[in-house]
Each structure stands twice: as C-alpha cells, then as structure tokens.
Amino acid sequence: MNDSTFAEYESNVRSYCRSFPAVFRKASGDLIYDEAGNPYLDFLSGASSLNYGHNNGLIRQEITAYLQEEGIVHSLDMYTAAKRSFIEDFVTHILKPRGLDYKLQFPGPAGTNAVEAAMKLARKVTGRTNIIAFTNAFHGMSLGALSATTDPVKRSAAGISLPGVTFMPYCGSLGSPDTTLEYMEKTLTNRGSGVEPPAGFLVELVQGEGGLNTATSEWLQGLASLARRLEVPLIVDDIQAGCGRTGTFFSFEEMGITPDIVCLAKSLSGYGLPMALVLLKRELDVWQPGEHNGTFRGNNLGFVGASAAIRNYWRDRRFQESLAVKSAYIRQTLQDLCTLFPEGEAVVKGRGLMLGLDVKHGLLAETISRQAFTNGLIIETCGRSDQVVKLLPPLTISDENLKAGLGILRRSMEQVLEDTLLSV
Structure with a gap:
C-alpha cells in the first residue's frame, strides 16, 4: 500500500x-476487493459482524427500498414501524420457536453498550456490585465492559482501576479433571473467601477473543444452577458467538440452559450496521424510564436489516442445517491441517463456524495470517498470545469459496512451515 493519508x-x-495493509474499495458476498481490484476471501467477516456476507443482496434490497420510501432512520427510542416489524419478527421466528420469553431492550449501538446495560441491570436487581467474569474473557472496551475483560494491554489503556468484577477460572482452565465449578462454588459460598457476594455471572460460551475456548454443557448447567442458588442473573454474552455463528441462532440453545440476560450485537442487523440488543427475563425488567438510554439506540436501518435476515434465513431449519454441514467440513479440514505440525503442536478449537487452529506460538500464528493475506485470504488470530488462527467465514459462504479459502490456508501454513525449517 502506498497511501500516507492514514498514517498521517x-x-x-x-x-x-x-x-x-490494503485500501479496500468494494465487497460482495465472501469477497472484498482492494483499490487495484485484487480479490480477498474474507474469513474475518467484520469480527463476526457480517455473518451473511458483504452487501447481502436479500438484505440490501429491503434496506434500499426502505430508504427510497423515506423511512425513518433515527428515532431515539420512539415507536416506529420498522422497530415494530423487527420485534414481531424476532419474537415470532427466533424466541417463540425456542420456547424463550424475553423483554427486549435497545441500548447504544455496540456490543459493549449491551454488556454495560446488562451489568447495570444485574446490580440494580440484586443490590450488589460484584460481577463474576472469567479468565480470558473479552466483553468490550467501555469502562464497565472493560472491567470484565482480562487482556492486560486493553485494561491498562483505561488509565484507572477497573473495580467491580472478580474473575473466576473458565471451563477447563485448571486442567483435567475440571475443578473450576467446585472452586467457584466454594469461593462464592464461603464468607471467609474475601470475595464479595456476586450481582451476576457474565460468560461467553465460546471465547471469541480469548482463544476459542468453549464451555461444556455440563459446566454451563452447573454455572446456571449456582446462579439460581445465589439468586443472581446469569448473563450470556452472545455478541460474537450469536446470530448463527456457533451453528444455532443462540450459542446456548443446545447447552441445556436458559440465561436470565442475553447480550446481542455484531451480526444482529444483518448488514454490518450498528445495532445491539439486551434480552431480559420479564421479572428483571425493573428499569425506570430513561434510566439507561443512548442517542443511537433507535437505528431503524438496523431494524430493517435484522428483520430481513430473520425472514430470509431463520424462518425454518434449512439454514441452520447448512451450517452444520459447513462446520463439519471446516473441522475435518483443520484436523487434517494438524498433521502439518509436530504432534501436539496444533489443536482444533471452537464450535460451529467459529473455529480455529491453536498452533501454540503467537509469532507462528501471526506469520501464517500474514502469509494468508499475501495469498488472498483475510484471517485473524486470537488467544492469550494470539496463538490461534481463527476462522470466521460468512455463514452464507459458497461451498466453492469455502474450499478455496481453506486451500489458501493450507498453502500458507505449508509455506510458513517450510520457511521455518529452512531458517533452522
């Protein structure tokens, strides 16, 4: 790239x-193009904000029609036809088929706004202040959500202490056998532990930035049981893992739990438009009017896009069934890629179309990502030391492009590993 505008x-x-390092100009479906017209397969998908691909035609059609009709774009939290349509579509096609009954709260436009609202609500409901979050968690960059995020670089940028959160070990993080639930229960029920009684639990079922660590159904059911015994809300952060990314609309659907509060954002709008949502059980809706608000919580283009995504992809099980097929193919391909590495030096992690390869070394993963970009594939890394090569392709990706992207990943790994051997 030869463009000094950004650096200056x-x-x-x-x-x-x-x-x-490219200047991108246009995008369509699974592909994004730079100014020279070079195509890149996108396995980043706006960090899971573009689950239905770039400029999805089915969704774009409804958004552009709404604009041509001079539909309301900004409305604070006033009633609009677009908001009503979204609520009705969400309740009819997402909540009711899953046996869920939630009130809907529209916070500010980003995922961190949803987490802030959820944490505030848990504290308001319980009258306590201490939120329990987990090792390797990422929940956002505003101060409240950042207090529940473990990354030391991001935390230090706050410039102040970040109180009000106690971190507990995530599922499996203490090794095998998994004693994390036992440790947590003993700590939180022991008055001499020094840990304040919690206001709620905040958890990701797949830790998107933390390395694609996944919680088991048994662990989650134990956590939900502990939350009930302590009479505090269980908050699921489904911002990156939701909207189909783990193979079902919500990441918790097959886990045997029903969260008290759910945070959604990223791909909720269907088109990469800023939109966040907090789902809360009816008995938790103790907000006073205006007690939590935001200027841009009424993104009507987001409502229109979200409704279009729901109607086109989630009215029956066909789309979800296609995700299972793609997930199995990606997982098998990644398992095959493990053989390129010394035994035990690469492990497949994640769920659904939120999968990755833990190659144990951050520099190696970063080098693979750079080589993949040179070869025409956008793919990022995650984890404590960025040691996981992370795949977030569009959920709508064609079989042809999925195979091509995985082929580029294999070729990139082979090139990097060959260079590594030659340099030894």
Whole structure:
C-alpha cells in the first residue's frame, strides 16, 4: 500500500489495518476487493459482524427500498414501524420457536453498550456490585465492559482501576479433571473467601477473543444452577458467538440452559450496521424510564436489516442445517491441517463456524495470517498470545469459496512451515 493519508491523520490506535495493509474499495458476498481490484476471501467477516456476507443482496434490497420510501432512520427510542416489524419478527421466528420469553431492550449501538446495560441491570436487581467474569474473557472496551475483560494491554489503556468484577477460572482452565465449578462454588459460598457476594455471572460460551475456548454443557448447567442458588442473573454474552455463528441462532440453545440476560450485537442487523440488543427475563425488567438510554439506540436501518435476515434465513431449519454441514467440513479440514505440525503442536478449537487452529506460538500464528493475506485470504488470530488462527467465514459462504479459502490456508501454513525449517 502506498497511501500516507492514514498514517498521517489517523490515530495510532488503528489495528486491523496493520494486519491487512490494503485500501479496500468494494465487497460482495465472501469477497472484498482492494483499490487495484485484487480479490480477498474474507474469513474475518467484520469480527463476526457480517455473518451473511458483504452487501447481502436479500438484505440490501429491503434496506434500499426502505430508504427510497423515506423511512425513518433515527428515532431515539420512539415507536416506529420498522422497530415494530423487527420485534414481531424476532419474537415470532427466533424466541417463540425456542420456547424463550424475553423483554427486549435497545441500548447504544455496540456490543459493549449491551454488556454495560446488562451489568447495570444485574446490580440494580440484586443490590450488589460484584460481577463474576472469567479468565480470558473479552466483553468490550467501555469502562464497565472493560472491567470484565482480562487482556492486560486493553485494561491498562483505561488509565484507572477497573473495580467491580472478580474473575473466576473458565471451563477447563485448571486442567483435567475440571475443578473450576467446585472452586467457584466454594469461593462464592464461603464468607471467609474475601470475595464479595456476586450481582451476576457474565460468560461467553465460546471465547471469541480469548482463544476459542468453549464451555461444556455440563459446566454451563452447573454455572446456571449456582446462579439460581445465589439468586443472581446469569448473563450470556452472545455478541460474537450469536446470530448463527456457533451453528444455532443462540450459542446456548443446545447447552441445556436458559440465561436470565442475553447480550446481542455484531451480526444482529444483518448488514454490518450498528445495532445491539439486551434480552431480559420479564421479572428483571425493573428499569425506570430513561434510566439507561443512548442517542443511537433507535437505528431503524438496523431494524430493517435484522428483520430481513430473520425472514430470509431463520424462518425454518434449512439454514441452520447448512451450517452444520459447513462446520463439519471446516473441522475435518483443520484436523487434517494438524498433521502439518509436530504432534501436539496444533489443536482444533471452537464450535460451529467459529473455529480455529491453536498452533501454540503467537509469532507462528501471526506469520501464517500474514502469509494468508499475501495469498488472498483475510484471517485473524486470537488467544492469550494470539496463538490461534481463527476462522470466521460468512455463514452464507459458497461451498466453492469455502474450499478455496481453506486451500489458501493450507498453502500458507505449508509455506510458513517450510520457511521455518529452512531458517533452522
């Protein structure tokens, strides 16, 4: 890239552009194109904000028609026809078929706004302050959500202490056998532990930024049981793992739990538009009018896009069944890629179309990502030391492009490993 505009005028805080140094001009479906017209297969999908691909035609059609009719774009939290349609579609096609009964709260437009609202609500309901979050968690960058995030670099950027959260070990993080639930229960029920009684539990079922660590159904059921005994809400952060990313609309659907509060964002709007949502059990809706608000909580284009996504992909099980097929194919391919590495040096992690390869070393994963970009594939890394090569392809990706992208990943790994051997 030969363009000094960004380096001269944009803040040093920019990050993704450093990993993928091109100026992009257009995108369609599974592909994004730079200014020279070079195509890249997108296995990043806006960090799971573009689950239905770039410029999805079915969704774009409804958004552009709404704009041409001079539909309301901004409305604070006033009633609009677009909001009503979204609520009705969400209740009819998402909540009711899953036996769920939630009130809907629209916070600010980002996932971190949803987490902030959920944490505030848990504290308001219980009258307590201490939220229990988990090791390797990521929940957002605003101060409340950041307090429940473990990354030391991100936390230090706050410039102040981040109180009000106690971290407990995530499922399996203490090794085998898994004693994390036992440890947590003993700590939280022991008055001499020094840990304040919790206001709620905040958990990701798949830790998107934390390394694609996954919670088992048994662990989650134990956590839900503990939350009930302590009479505190169980909050599921489904911001990255939701909207189909783990193979079902919600990541918790097959886990045997019903969260008290659910945070959604990213792909909720269907089109990459800012939109967040908090789902809360009816008895938890103790908010006073205006007690939690935000100027951009009424994104009507987001409502229109979300309704279009729901109607086109979630009215029956066909789309979900296609995700299971793609997930199995990706997982098998990643298992095959493990053979490129010394035994035990690569492990498949994640669920659904939120999968990755833990190659144990951050520099190696970063080098693979860079080589993949050179070969025409956008793919990021995650984990404590960025040691996981993370796949987030569009859920709608064609079989042809999925195979091509995985082929590029294999070729990139082979090139990196060959170079590594030659340099020894």
